[in-house]
Amino acid sequence: MAYKSSASSSRAASGAEQGGTLRAYGGEGGDTRVARRRSALVDACLDLLGDDEPSPVTVRGVCRRAGLTARYFYESFESVDELVAVLYDEVIADIADAGLRAFEDGADVVSKVRGGVAAMVDIIDADRRKGRLMFSQSLLSPVIAAKRMESTALFAGLTLQSASGVIDLDSVLGPGAAFGVAHYQVGGLSRLLAAWVEGDVGMTRDEIVKLSVALLLSPAELFGAGDLIHPPVNGGGTTPSA
Numbered sequence: 001m002a003y004k005s006s007a008s009s010s011r012a013a014s015g016a017e018q019g020g021t022l023r024a025y026g027g028e029g030g031d032t033r034v035a036r037r038r039s040a041l042v043d044a045c046l047d048l049l050g051d052d053e054p055s056p057v058t059v060r061g062v063c064r065r066a067g068l069t070a071r072y073f074y075e076s077f078e079s080v081d082e083l084v085a086v087l088y089d090e091v092i093a094d095i096a097d098a099g100l101r102a103f104e105d106g107a108d109v110v111s112k113v114r115g116g117v118a119a120m121v122d123i124i125d126a127d128r129r130k131g132r133l134m135f136s137q138s139l140l141s142p143v144i145a146a147k148r149m150e151s152t153a154l155f156a157g158l159t160l161q162s163a164s165g166v167i168d169l170d171s172v173l174g175p176g177a178a179f180g181v182a183h184y185q186v187g188g189l190s191r192l193l194a195a196w197v198e199g200d201v202g203m204t205r206d207e208i209v210k211l212s213v214a215l216l217l218s219p220a221e222l223f224g225a226g227d228l229i230h231p232p233v234n235g236g237g238t239t240p241s242a
Contacts (some may be wrong), residue, residue: 038076040066045087050129054138057084081143088147091130095120096158103162110217116162117212121193125205128197135194152190156182185216 044065048055055061057080059073077083102119106112124131133139134148160182189212195201196208203211 034075037066037068037072040068041073041076041083042087042090045083046091046129046133049084049087049139050127050132052132054132054136084141084143085147088133088144088151091133092147092151092154095123095130095134096154098123100158100162110213112162113216114209114213117189117216118209121205121209121212124193124197131193131197135190135197137194152183152186155186159185188215 041062044062045057047065048057048061059070059080062080062083063070063073073083077086098119099116102115103112106115124134133144134151156179160179192201192208192212192215196203201208
């Protein structure tokens with residue numbers, strides 16, 4: 001899918017609000033109005049890209065969906081590509097923050113992974129537009145392709161960093177293999193969630209979380225680190241898997 005982007009000097013066309021102090025109207029401060037309009041444009045872009053049948057993203061189309069004129073687009077963005085990049089970054093930041101918080105709250109490895117996965121699934125389940133933005137194969141613009149590569153590297157790094165806090169993966173696998181496993185996990189989880197969002201995998205929210213957790217933990221089991229995930233209980237046996 002292609003975007004019809006256009007750079008323009010009309011960012012300055014928002015008139016008096018762009019030069020100096022922003023005036024208040026109807027009790028709403030200028031900065032607040034700018035932030036509100038920017039948020040409306042970002043959400044309108046998510047509407048267009050995250051729909052079941054994505055629409056081309058143009059300045060005119062985004063502004064129509066947001067109920068704004070083009071002058072307000074250039075108040076916050078220089079081009080459609082910039083808007084799409086900002087939208088993608090905001091969605092990724094929300095998911096990463098929620099996942100890390102949930103991971104940190106877990107009492108053991110399994111609960112940490114389960115919490116992190118559940119946080120991600122809940123965000124895309126509550127707003128399927130975000131899942132389509134992240135995963136849909138019908139969105140193939142250079143901007144989104146680049147952002148997906150960035151986010152894969154980001155989540156692989158976060159996965160490795162978070163896991164290293166509870167399991168010494170470098171000792172178990174070696175540094176290169178550990179990073180490779182992290183990329184494999186992120187890529188596999190992304191494709192599974194993509195199929196789920198698109199309705200190709202008929203599973204409930206709880207079922208997709210359970211399967212994802214099992215798959216994410218399986219490399220440690222495969223490489224003989226199962227005891228680090230399921231420590232012995234009362235000197236014998238192991239805790240049940242997720």
